[in-house]
Amino acid sequence: MGSIVLVVRLVLADVRRHKVQVAILLLAVTVATATMALGVSLRGASDTLYEQTRAATAGPDxxxxxxxxxxxxxxxxxxxxxxxxxxxxxxxxxxxxxxxxxxxxxxxxxxxxxxxxxxxxxxxxxxxxxxxxxxxxxxxxxxxxxxxxxxxxxxxxxxxxxxxxxxxxxxxxxxxxxxxxxxxxxxxxxxxxxxxxxxxxxxxxxxxxxxxxxxxxxxxxxxxPAATEAFREGHRVSIIRINFHSWQFTAVQDMVILRDSQPILVVGSWLLSFLASTGVTALAVGRAAEQTRRAGLLKAVGAAPGLIATVLLTEYLALALVGDALGLVIARLTVPAIASPTASRIGDAAGLTGATVATATVLAVAVAVLSTLRPTLRAMRTATVTAQSATAYQPRHRPWLTALSALLPTPLLLGVRLTARRPGRVVLQACSTATIVIAIVALLIRFAQPERGYGLDGSAALPNLRGEHDRQLMLAVAILLIALALVNTITLTWTTAIEARPSMAIARTLGATPGQISAGLSTAQLLSSLPGAILGIPLGLGLFSIFALGNWTVPPFSWLLGAALATLLATAALTALPARLAARQPVAQALSAETA
Amino acid sequence: MNVSSAAVQACGLVKTHGQGQSRVHAVDEVDLEVPQGQMLAVMGPSGCGKSTLLHLLGGLERPTDGEVWVAGRRIDTLSERALARMRRRSVGFVFQAFHLVEELSAAENVELPALLAGRSRRQARRRASLLLDRVGLAARARHLPSQLSGGQRQRVAIARALVNDPLVVLADEPTGNLDTAATLEVLRIFEELRSAGQTFVIVTHDERVAATADRLVSMRDGMFVDDTRLAGSHPRGLGGLIGLEG
Structure with missing residues (x-):
């Protein structure tokens, strides 16, 4: 009991100290689980609406x-x-x-x-x-x-x-x-x-x-009522040609309007989960040294490795479960609107099934555990004394890159060297950027498709509801993806800046201006984003081709290139503020912190 | 104020931390003039404001009041950008904790200020090579800081401080993390540099280090309490003076 109280107190204290990280983690897990739950629930929700309408209208079998x-x-x-x-x-x-x-x-x-x-x-x-x-x-x-x-x-x-x-x-x-x-x-x-x-x-x-x-x-x-197939088979031979439409057939037909919605939501939820993982990983890695020192402190006062692992994992797990619960509530509230894009059915979509809740919860737990396991293990395994004085990760020496960067102007020199310090973070940033570009490419493809309206002779006077519904869903998923990726970009820039603070302070004592430091930090994020922006275009086209049904039109290449360039520009703009803030921190203070 | 011959000058320098009742005067009404070529040692107990004074002189912190002049130019009113440019040209820093970039080799650390100052890679490399040779580390140019001893790291830091031919070297407890032999190595280099006309301001709490200076200023509670002219280089040699000889 005492251990549980201790764990709860330590977790609560840490949550209070890191409110922004908590908010980011909650946001990431909530949107990922909400989208996943929506995607998984659509079929069931559509069936439920049909059944309720059937019951209310004495629907034929x-x-x-x-x-x-x-x-x-x-x-x-x-x-x-x-x-x-x-x-x-x-x-x-x-x-x-x-x-x-x-x-x-x-x-x-x-x-x-x-x-x-x-x-x-x-x-x-x-x-x-x-x-x-x-x-x-x-x-x-x-x-x-x-x-x-x-x-x-x-x-x-x-x-x-x-x-x-x-x-x-x-x-x-x-x-x-x-x-x-x-x-x-x-x-x-x-x-x-x-x-x-x-x-x-x-x-x-x-x-x-x-x-x-x-x-x-x-x-x-x-x-x-269930024997519709047998009834149809029994009346197959007839002089008069008669078609039999069973209630099961009509229920399945209702899903036609949602045919593309499910892949949009499910694939979207994969991408959102991936972004959530990269974001949480960036947070966890950014706090790794602090968590290791905390673990060292706990070890020094007699905490066993099990208790330390519990303390470190409980926070992320608990927050992931809260995010999961929020996501499920959002999914439950939005599923009727998404499962019934026309007003042809009545009733209320059923609550989320146990399988849906379990799937979303597994996703949330996986995001939390996979992202935090490595720093937790590191904290557990580090010797007590070493842990108490743990510092940020020490980058590797890369002579060829250092020599190459020496030829570049100062902001690029700093940017390249900052990029080289943390290859893992480069991968995270590239993945975030690739996800943004994938989302935008998919959106552009969706908007580029010719569409037959529901009006007379295919007139667009009555819009194609299925296309409109898919576009709205894709837009919503893309906005969520972009929002999460932008949060990740800001987080990664900030953690890069925090981790590089001693080096940047040294550079400033050696004559680098705050503007050069700020430009260097932004350049580092841009360099990391570049491969993601380039890869995002073929990945977006590939992903769409896997899940799209039937033929589809590729938008003009200039649109795709514009999307990648706009993403890079947005990244540069977004990183400017955290980079500027980090570059303006007092040098003496940063040097003193490093010495301490 | 006559600023023509002084490398560094401070006038009525005040630096306070905190507000209200918790307000602390780290530096309190300090006047200082360091002529070119002089080695000035600033001594005092921990927390007396020595390091803050050094940061103020190098433009790493801004004074609450007073003026700071480096190479005849007032720097306390400069923008951060102009301060950075001033540091490139006029100031070299040496820290107790060395503050080398861990993922760069000794040569790359020394080159860094030259590259920041806009020198070509070739010029920076040549200059770094020359300085590493001068501090006796030519053979260790490709070593990472983690592969060097404390004394060697500090010698790399000194080479780095000198790479842009600064007017003044500001050294904050340069031997604070070093053993006796390494301290001797560093002081020998300082002695050589002083003989060559390099201006130094060295903050230290080690009397043996202070004894090698031309002038010793004692600090307490943010104020100068003593200012003494010393003999400088000792005829028996540096080791003899500071009691480091076998």
């Missing part, structure tokens, strides 16, 4: 669709109602293919379902505002209405006739907007379409007055 029409088709569909596996049905009903235009001239393909004024036992669309269909009035599917910007009371035009929108509703019988047309006219392929409901007579009138294409559908409730 199977929708039987025929591309043809006529008495034979109608009787073939009606015969399905007598199947012993079918316990309830709705239909057959007409599906009319038309174009819809709003008052502000936005046009879109629409499929109009002809429904009874009083919905039956199966497929009862849930009216979320207004009322259900009545003669002369139509109801729009909520996802479609949201995309059109149309509400109850507005008028829309279909086949030259104006209809008042009397209600907005959702259904689980079709896929989310814009995949409402499950089958095209004549059983062919369908275009992006919205869904609307009219009374049966209005739908019949609409179809006949303009000779619009019509198909037929019937909603079925099975005795065993």
């Amino acid at each position: 199977v929708v039987a669709l025929s591309g043809d029409r006529g008495p034979a088709v109608t009787s073939a569909l009606a015969a399905l109602a007598n199947d012993p596996d079918v316990v309830a049905h709705h239909g057959p009903y007409r599906i009319v293919y038309a174009d819809l235009t709003t008052r502000d001239s936005t046009s879109s393909p629409v499929v109009v379902h002809g429904f009874a004024e009083t919905p039956g036992a199966v497929n009862r669309p849930l009216v979320t505002s207004g009322q259900w269909v009545r003669p002369g009035g139509m109801v729009l599917e909520r996802g479609f209405a949201t995309a059109l910007g149309v509400g109850v009371g507005d008028h829309v035009t279909i086949a030259s006739r104006s209809y008042p929108v009397v209600g907005i509703a959702v259904t689980a019988a079709t896929s989310i907007y814009p995949w409402a047309a499950q089958i095209g006219p004549g059983g062919g392929p369908s275009d992006y379409s919205g869904l609307a409901w009219m009374t049966r007579s209005d739908a019949r009138t609409l179809a006949s007055s303009h000779d619009l294409p019509v198909t037929l559908a019937m909603d079925l409730k099975l005795r065993d």
